[in-house]
Amino acid sequence: MTENTPSLPVKEHLLKFEPSAHGGLIRKNSQKYAIPESEILDASASLNPFGTPFEYPYTGLVLRTLLDKGLQKMEQYPDNRYLEFKEAAAKFTGMGIRPDNIIPGNGSTEIIRLVAECVVGKGDIVLIPQPTFSEYEVQCRVLGATIKYIRQEDLPDISGDILEEAKMIFVCNPNNPTGKLLNREQVRELAQKCARHHTILFLDEAFIELADPSQGAADMVEGNEYFFIQRSLTKAFAIPGIRMGFGIASSRFAKVLDNARLSWNLGCIADTVSTALLNMEGGINSKYLMDSRDLIKAERDYLMEKLNRRGFKPTESTVNYIYVDISEFSMDSTELTERMAAHGVLIRDCSSFQESGKDHIRVAVRTREENKRILDTIRKVVSEWGSEQAESMLHDNLAKAATCGRLGSNLECDYYPCHFLGQDCTFCFCPFYPCNDERTGGQWIESSGGGKVWSCLYCEMVHRPEVVDDMLSVLTKEGCNKESVKEAWKKAMGTRL
Structure with a gap:
């Protein structure tokens, strides 16, 4: 900025912010490597590998029908009460949840921002276990919060002194990217401890439907004004392009959040489609979601076994992605990710997650055919890298041998x-x-x-x-x-x- 450039009338700390890099990876890599989008396998996004419910006639859901129904409301403002959505979300969640416990959301990021805006002020301390989803930190920093990191493994025994000074703590369960899941009793103890110290526990259950719904904690929010749960529909139903999710809180807390959220935050398409998905017969234990969990377990076991090779140390996971330690591998996470992308297979470089450095990748669990392609591409990349290193070393050694x-x-x-x-x-x-x-x-x-x-x-x-x-x-x-x-x-x- 030159002396004559006027300053922007925004909060100074926002000037250093970078745009989110999430999303659009297929298109970006298609353009970068000249690979048709249809030929790129995205194993960086942790979506349900079973596909959308619209692919299975037994769900009774037809996407075209829902889109037509939603578009009939295109010329109207949505009903900002979202009565049908709240009713469906409460029914889907079960565990005694009522519609007045539900806050509609336009996906995870908007829900995180909503709670942060309603709770966090400049200088407030927010606790974030490492490594975890980066949007918690981003959204709180926008509001001027002070971030304090703790370790994931310290969560069950976190001290009261640490909680006492914090306004809020974010816990992703199962955690992204590690796939570890706290059980119900661990969550209950943490929620009670947070309440005693007046620290809001933001529990992100975005992947609980694909892991173990019996470990969900929705029934614990009523009576605990310091407990908030987030649910995302885009992961479980594999439709991230339609932004939808919801929050769960005590009726008092939920009312405040519902009043404060952006008006009409669900458009007619998202409202119609998400309500239909939530009303699917069986709810969280519908045949579709049970079949999804069965596929994920079988394919996760297969991938875990095959990834456990020299230089790769996969971490035990409860969900549809695997966190892999490659600290003893020949390449760092950025180079490996780039080389994989050049072959049309996207995996997640975890260097954007706190404390992961360039020693970890995250691989989404996909179908057997897709998982074989992931493994074949890893082998191909390793072979190519090895050949390059061998050729370089060979030429170096020949140069030395010519004189010595x-x-x-x-x-x-x-x-x-x-x-x-x-x-x-x-x-x-x-x-x-x-x-x-x-x-x-x-x-x-x-x-x-x-x-x-x-x-x-x-x-x-x-x-x-x-x-x-x-x-x-x-x-x-x-x-x-x-x-x-x-x-x-x-x-x-x-x-x-």
């Missing part, structure tokens, strides 16, 4: 264990890979994702000093190219096999 000769043993090699005492590591990154010649000691092994891959684990030939000398006599003279590699194989390996 063989490099000798490298007992601290990060990539392969020592094969035998006195080995030479000039060609730890073998220019012949994959040679597919089992006479070398290499072999075909079963891949974790099915099929076979070539393994050099038991090949020690390129570590023999005499073999290295013969390879160097060709490669340092002619450079490393397809023809010279063939010649080096013939001279160094062919005569010894």
Whole structure:
């Protein structure tokens, strides 16, 4: 800003805000990598992999019919009381919830903002366990709150002293991105503790329908004016493009929030579609949602098993996404995410979550066919990265060997264990890979994702000093190219096999 540029008449702390990066990822990556949108698999968004209820005739829901019904009200202002929606949301939730406990919302973010606006003032302390959904912090910072971080694992035993100084605490259950779920008794104890210290507990149950609805805590809000629950319909029903959700609070608290929310925050389409979804027979235990939970469990178990590989440490999850520690992997989360996207598969880089750094990714649980594609793409990316690293290391080692000769043993090699005492590591990154010649000691092994891959684990030939000398006599003279590699194989390996 120059001296002549007038200042903006807004709160100063908002000048440093960045726009939300959520949403539109398929289109953005389609444009970036020139991949048709229809060919991109989005495993970064944690939506119900079972698909929408409109895909299953047994739900009795027809999207076209609902859209036509909603559009009939297009020329009217919505009824801001949202009586049918509240009735349906109360019925869907069960647990003794009544319509006067319900606050209609235009998706999670609007609900977070509403509660924050009604509760938080400038300088108020808001507690946020790490890592968790970033919108809690964003919406509270807009209002000038002071954010204090705590650890997720400290929640069950959080001290009264910490709660005493805080205006509100956000708890995502099951947590995003870790997938961990506090049970009902843990939530009850936390809610009671928060009430004693006059700290509002904002419990985000956006994924509870896809995890374990029996651990929901809606029946605990009445009589506790310091307890608020958020529900999102877009995750459970896989329709994030239609923004809809609702809050649950005691009748007194809910009335204040309902009066304060933006008028007409649900348009005619969202109101009509969401009311129909909430009225689905069986509610939270409808056949559609029970089938969804069964699919998620089976596919989550499959993905957990396949992701548990060298450098990947998946965290046990209760819901439709898996938080994976890749701190021991060769790439950081940003590079891995970018490389996956270039192949048309989107996963979540968790560096935007507090304290995750670049050591974690989140992978959505999808259908079996889609999960296989995720795993195949990971293998492809790892193979490509390994080839790039091998080629780079090979050229570096050849440059050193041109002046120094063989490099000798490298007992601290990060990539392969020592094969035998006195080995030479000039060609730890073998220019012949994959040679597919089992006479070398290499072999075909079963891949974790099915099929076979070539393994050099038991090949020690390129570590023999005499073999290295013969390879160097060709490669340092002619450079490393397809023809010279063939010649080096013939001279160094062919005569010894």
